[in-house]
Each structure stands twice: as C-alpha cells, then as structure tokens.
Amino acid sequence: EDQVTQSPEALRLQEGESSSLNCSYTVSGLRGLFWYRQDPGKGPEFLFTLYSAGEEKEKERLKATLTKKESFLHITAPKPEDSATYLCAVQAGSSNTGKLIFGQGTTLQVKP
Amino acid sequence: GAVVSQHPSWVICKSGTSVKIECRSLDFQATTMFWYRQFPKQSLMLMATSNEGSKATYEQGVEKDKFLINHASLTLSTLTVTSAHPEDSSFYICSATLGGTQYFGPGTRLLVL
Numbered sequence: 412e413d414q415v416t417q418s419p420e421a422l423r424l425q426e427g428e429s430s431s432l433n434c435s436y437t438v439s440g441l442r443g444l445f446w447y448r449q450d451p452g453k454g455p456e457f458l459f460t461l462y463s464a465g466e467e468k469e470k471e472r473l474k475a476t477l478t479k480k481e482s483f484l485h486i487t488a489p490k491p492e493d494s495a496t497y498l499c500a501v502q503a504g505s506s507n508t509g510k511l512i513f514g515q516g517t518t519l520q521v522k523p
Numbered sequence: 524g525a526v527v528s529q530h531p532s533w534v535i536c537k538s539g540t541s542v543k544i545e546c547r548s549l550d551f552q553a554t555t556m557f558w559y560r561q562f563p564k565q566s567l568m569l570m571a572t573s574n575e576g577s578k579a580t581y582e583q584g585v586e587k588d589k590f591l592i593n594h595a596s597l598t599l600s601t602l603t604v605t606s607a608h609p610e611d612s613s614f615y616i617c618s619a620t621l622g623g624t625q626y627f628g629p630g631t632r633l634l635v636l
Binding site: 442443445447452453454455456457460498502508509510511513514515516 | 525527529555557565566567569572580614616618620623624625626627628629630632
C-alpha cells in the first residue's frame, strides 16, 4: 500500500536555528514527490517537485532533497514567517489521474 | 501563474439546504481538478477527481449523491453539498493540475447549523 509518513509532527525552532523535516514514503513507482506549505485557514502553496533520487531543489531558505525512500526539507536560518505546516505528497506511478497521497504534515513554529 | 480561486471562501447554511462551491483555474486550463476535505489539525483527504466533460471519480467512502461534482469547462469545477448536515461542516479545498503539479485554491469553510 502506498504510504507517506512525515516527522516530526511538530517542530519548534528559534529564529536562525536550522533544521530538517523528514518525509518517508513507500510507493509503487514514484512519479513525483511534492512539498507544499500550508498556513492556517488557507490552501496549500506549492513549493517543490522532485522526480528522482539525488535531485535537489532550493528556494530562499528551503532546500528539498530526495532519496529512494525519503525526502528532506532543510530549513536554513529560519525566520518567524517560515512558521506553517509543511506537507509532503507523492504521486504513484500506478496512478494515471495525478492523484496525490499526502503525509500528515509537520507544523513548524519559529520563534523570534 | 497557476492561480486557483474558490468561491465562496466562507459559507454558513441551515441543515437540509444545498451549498455550491466553485473552483476556477484563473490563468490556465485544467482537464483535471481535485476536491479535498480537511478537518482541523489533519491532512488533506481526497474526496474526488473531477475530469472535464466526464463523470467524477469518487474515493471510497465518499457519497457521490451527497457531494455532486460538475466539471463543465476547462477552468471551472463545482462541488455541491446536497442536504447538508452539521457533520458536513469542514474546510473544502480544490486543486487544478498544470504540468503534473497540483495547485490549490484558498479553500472554502462550510458551517452547517
């Protein structure tokens, strides 16, 4: 069964304290792994897509990496405005509809 | 680019009435849109896949007669919650696919009294 597990569930950081969020997955043929950011009461905002092991993508203080079993979202020197829930989702190769399987998310709080 | 809107953003209705939620892709055409439901402090739960010009595909456990989906054009999909009850109160979010990536709308919060 295709599955996505994110850890930790919640993370509190001081401003400037770098850390990483984990997304472990089991899927029958990975078509793509997606990272989204969701603020309270809003829809998810697209961050990155990763397609193959070894791939990395960066955007400002965020960097996403991918292996055959997991993905990491590295946050360098976070700021309070980085506080949000970060969602990881995978698209299985068996899906011809583009359906995503979501993890439960990691809620990040960055304190000034 | 890749902007998705939803209307309304917030709706309150009485039990037994029907509510329609619109999802529009503003700057691109989407043959496939998705409808999700999200409960507080939980992740997104896929309700159905909406394909332009054909019937929606519902996930297991989602009542198709209760949650009517219409994808009449390449930029518009609608979700109608029929005979709404308090347990239908939730945050409903749509997404539209562009280049293999799902872009999400801002969500619609439904409260059924």
